[in-house]
Amino acid sequence: MPFSPRGAGEKQAEAQAINMSIQSIWLVPALPLIGFLINGLFRNSLSKSLTGIIGSGTILLSFVVSLLIFGQVRQPGFHGEVVTLFDFISVGKLSIPFAFQVDQLSTLFLLIITGVGFLIHLYSTSYMHEEEAPHFARYFAYLNLFVFSMLLLVLGANFIILFIGWEGVGLCSYLLIGYWFKNLEYGNAAKKAFIMNRIGDLGFLIAIFLMIKQFGSVDFGEVFEHASSAKVGMLTAITMLLFVGATGKSAQIPLYTWLPDAMAGPTPVSALIHAATMVTAGIYMIARSHVLFDLTPVTQGVVAVIGLLTALLAATIALKQNDIKKVLAYSTVSQLGYMFLGLGVGAYTGAVFHVMTHAFFKALLFLGAGSVIHAMGGEQDMRRMGGLRKWMPVTNATFLIGCVAIAGIPPFSGFFSKDEILAAAYAKNPIYYGVGLFTALLTAFYMFRLYATTFSGGFRGTHEHHLHESPSAITIPLIVLAALATVAGFLGIPEALAPDAHVLGKYLAPVVGGEVKSEVSHGTELGLMALAAVLAAATSLFAWSRFKSKPDLAEPTGFGKVLANKWYVDELYNAIIVKPLDLLAQLLVFIEKNIIDGIVNGVGRLVQYGSRQLRLLQSGQVGGYVLLMVVGILVLFLVELFVKK
Amino acid sequence: MPINYYIFLAVALFCIGVAGVLTRRNAIIIFMCIELMLNAVNLLLVAFSKMHYHALSATAPHAGIDGQLFVFFIMVVAAAEVSVGLAVIVMMYRNTHSIDVNFLNRLKH
Numbered sequence: 042m043p044f045s046p047r048g049a050g051e052k053q054a055e056a057q058a059i060n061m062s063i064q065s066i067w068l069v070p071a072l073p074l075i076g077f078l079i080n081g082l083f084r085n086s087l088s089k090s091l092t093g094i095i096g097s098g099t100i101l102l103s104f105v106v107s108l109l110i111f112g113q114v115r116q117p118g119f120h121g122e123v124v125t126l127f128d129f130i131s132v133g134k135l136s137i138p139f140a141f142q143v144d145q146l147s148t149l150f151l152l153i154i155t156g157v158g159f160l161i162h163l164y165s166t167s168y169m170h171e172e173e174a175p176h177f178a179r180y181f182a183y184l185n186l187f188v189f190s191m192l193l194l195v196l197g198a199n200f201i202i203l204f205i206g207w208e209g210v211g212l213c214s215y216l217l218i219g220y221w222f223k224n225l226e227y228g229n230a231a232k233k234a235f236i237m238n239r240i241g242d243l244g245f246l247i248a249i250f251l252m253i254k255q256f257g258s259v260d261f262g263e264v265f266e267h268a269s270s271a272k273v274g275m276l277t278a279i280t281m282l283l284f285v286g287a288t289g290k291s292a293q294i295p296l297y298t299w300l301p302d303a304m305a306g307p308t309p310v311s312a313l314i315h316a317a318t319m320v321t322a323g324i325y326m327i328a329r330s331h332v333l334f335d336l337t338p339v340t341q342g343v344v345a346v347i348g349l350l351t352a353l354l355a356a357t358i359a360l361k362q363n364d365i366k367k368v369l370a371y372s373t374v375s376q377l378g379y380m381f382l383g384l385g386v387g388a389y390t391g392a393v394f395h396v397m398t399h400a401f402f403k404a405l406l407f408l409g410a411g412s413v414i415h416a417m418g419g420e421q422d423m424r425r426m427g428g429l430r431k432w433m434p435v436t437n438a439t440f441l442i443g444c445v446a447i448a449g450i451p452p453f454s455g456f457f458s459k460d461e462i463l464a465a466a467y468a469k470n471p472i473y474y475g476v477g478l479f480t481a482l483l484t485a486f487y488m489f490r491l492y493a494t495t496f497s498g499g500f501r502g503t504h505e506h507h508l509h510e511s512p513s514a515i516t517i518p519l520i521v522l523a524a525l526a527t528v529a530g531f532l533g534i535p536e537a538l539a540p541d542a543h544v545l546g547k548y549l550a551p552v553v554g555g556e557v558k559s560e561v562s563h564g565t566e567l568g569l570m571a572l573a574a575v576l577a578a579a580t581s582l583f584a585w586s587r588f589k590s591k592p593d594l595a596e597p598t599g600f601g602k603v604l605a606n607k608w609y610v611d612e613l614y615n616a617i618i619v620k621p622l623d624l625l626a627q628l629l630v631f632i633e634k635n636i637i638d639g640i641v642n643g644v645g646r647l648v649q650y651g652s653r654q655l656r657l658l659q660s661g662q663v664g665g666y667v668l669l670m671v672v673g674i675l676v677l678f679l680v681e682l683f684v685k686k
Numbered sequence: 687m688p689i690n691y692y693i694f695l696a697v698a699l700f701c702i703g704v705a706g707v708l709t710r711r712n713a714i715i716i717f718m719c720i721e722l723m724l725n726a727v728n729l730l731l732v733a734f735s736k737m738h739y740h741a742l743s744a745t746a747p748h749a750g751i752d753g754q755l756f757v758f759f760i761m762v763v764a765a766a767e768v769s770v771g772l773a774v775i776v777m778m779y780r781n782t783h784s785i786d787v788n789f790l791n792r793l794k795h
Contacts, residue, residue: 661791663716667707 068106070192072099077185084178093166096181104155114148123198140198146552150195160518161313167514187213200259210319211238218306230305237299241289248282265332280340287323293351304366308411316373317400324380328389345385352378356483361604365410388465389553390546394533395458402446405522409440412511423494425502432508435516439523444492446526448485449577454530485577489584497589537563692733699726713775713785728757
């Protein structure tokens with residue numbers, strides 16, 4: 042192969058430049074960690090504005106570094122690099138380095154996390170401003186710690202680092218849900234989230250152990266390389282357990298009930314952790330280990346069905362919720378279900394695409410809801426809102442964009458990502474498509490019910506004079522996110538509309554493998570797309586016109602009541618898991634208190650009783666002592682005389 | 687004289703002493719009874735020593751001396767004991783105006 046020396050030199054320099062910025066990847070998680078340490082350690086002495094600047098500034102810097110790295114990663118021909126920082130665990134043959142995986146997938150997540158994260162930090166500086174300074178700093182410290190853990194999660198080059206991040210975000214989620222820890226109910230919600238996550242984490246942990254047993258390594262590269270040589274049974278076990286982990290973190294059936302309760306936390310937390318980033322960790326993990334899932338069709342089927350069922354179930358529950366955040370929470374669960382459907386049918390790009398668009402529009406919706414709650418003075422019940430359009434024009438406009446995006450109306454972003462998943466589902470099994478489309482329509486319906494009830498009609502609350510548009514620290518993130526929610530869809534224009542325009546697909550191809558395969562003919566796909574778009578638009582209009590003038594204020598009856606009570610799933614879990622466990626615990630407490638403690642205390646009491654009786658001998662009567670002495674002497678005599686040697 | 691007589695006398699003295707210690711409450715009488723017991727033992731020691739010496743005098747000229755020497759030790763110890771014991775009794779009397787040993791019960795409180 043002929044080449045000129047000069048060209049080679051240039052290439053080398055270029056490679057070095059790439060290396061330079063890739064090597065500085067550690068800065069991305071380190072900056073939020075520094076922010077966490079400063080805000081956490083000096084929370085009693087920092088002023089609020091300084092806290093806000095440190096908290097948001099570190100994330101912004103992180104975002105800038107991520108952008109620089111993204112600039113390198115997006116070069117064609119970049120094939121992922123592992124940056125090893127130090128040796129983390131080294132036991133026998135097993136060696137786990139503390140290494141970061143820099144490739145297209147992780148960089149995309151970096152941008153989402155730091156970008157959306159920064160906006161939400163900025164938003165929080167205003168939203169949380171009424172908190173006292175130490176608590177304000179505590180809030181930012183937690184938030185920074187969360188971003189650090191999340192970055193660790195997506196950057197880890199092996200399952201252990203991923204798991205560390207995984208646990209870290211779980212911890213931060215717990216801390217932030219229970220941020221207002223004086224409220225007992227919030228504390229309970231935090232515990233619920235933590236415990237349900239723990240159930241999933243156990244599955245994940247066992248999967249890691251199985252991997253170590255099977256492959257002798259937890260390194261992404263090594264595991265995926267040798268995956269095809271493992272037995273299908275073993276792989277199925279590993280992937281199913283990984284999926285159990287994902288159901289916990291990403292709120293899927295059967296572990297989804299913690300997410301709606303997690304709305305106890307401050308609204309920006311709901312936006313960042315429980316909508317945009319943490320809950321998508323499961324999707325990231327499965328997309329990352331798609332090699333394993335590709336080899337196990339059984340697990341893929343389970344993932345798809347669970348995702349679909351979750352999407353449908355959560356969407357039906359959202360129809361009848363009246364708390365503005367609860368609706369969004371169930372909609373998040375539902376959208377996560379969509380992503381799992383995408384993963385299950387092999388549309389990894391579609392799933393990641395939906396993660397991205399969802400991060401934009403769901404963060405937007407949550408922040409919009411936060412803005413509304415802020416204006417309403419803490420009120421979250423939609424039945425007491427209404428007509429807010431008049432007072433909050435920016436929030437109204439951005440919220441509407443969010444609704445349109447999530448409803449899947451073109452050309453907003455939700456349409457493209459949802460369509461990609463639906464098309465892949467159709468190719469796999471038309472039933473998936475049917476249920477998915479129905480769920481999409483439900484989504485459109487409840488989102489516009491939410492919008493109409495909140496922003497249209499007349500005001501139904503009591504503090505009308507209190508209403509106001511939020512300050513710019515709140516509206517600027519809303520506007521930026523609205524812009525992103527509007528245009529992000531164009532990153533993934535389907536093949537059927539414009540050939541070769543799926544930018545994201547091409548970008549992600551080196552990681553998740555291959556192009557966006559469309560097994561359906563373009564004609565069919567266009568038809569499905571048009572059908573979905575028209576139906577979604579029609580449903581949205583229907584819901585809007587139905588609820589704008591006479592909102593759904595009555596107490597639900599019949600089937601609506603079942604939905605309003607979330608299908609009684611919490612009660613069911615209570616009856617079949619919590620109650621029996623409680624009974625078992627009571628039984629064990631009984632055993633512990635009465636039998637084990639009885640034995641232990643019995644020994645003590647016996648000694649005490651015995652010594653009390655013995656003490657009577659020591660009466661202080663000299664005569665008594667002498668008598669005993671004499672009796673003793675006599676006994677000795679008798680022993681000496683009569684006991685045979 | 688056979689050894690039996692000494693033994694019976696010593697046992698009788700010792701039993702009187704024991705009975706006295708057990709039954710009387712007057713500290714001085716108890717003390718005297720203790721002395722009685724000690725002296726019963728002394729008597730026995732001397733008697734055994736003497737008889738033993740007679741039996742063995744041909745082969746071991748000093749065989750009986752140990753026992754008789756021991757008696758002096760017991761007397762010395764008894765004298766020391768008496769001095770301490772009387773001092774205790776005097777202190778007891780000063781505190782309780784009585785030499786009834788049952789009053790010593792109070793020491794346990």
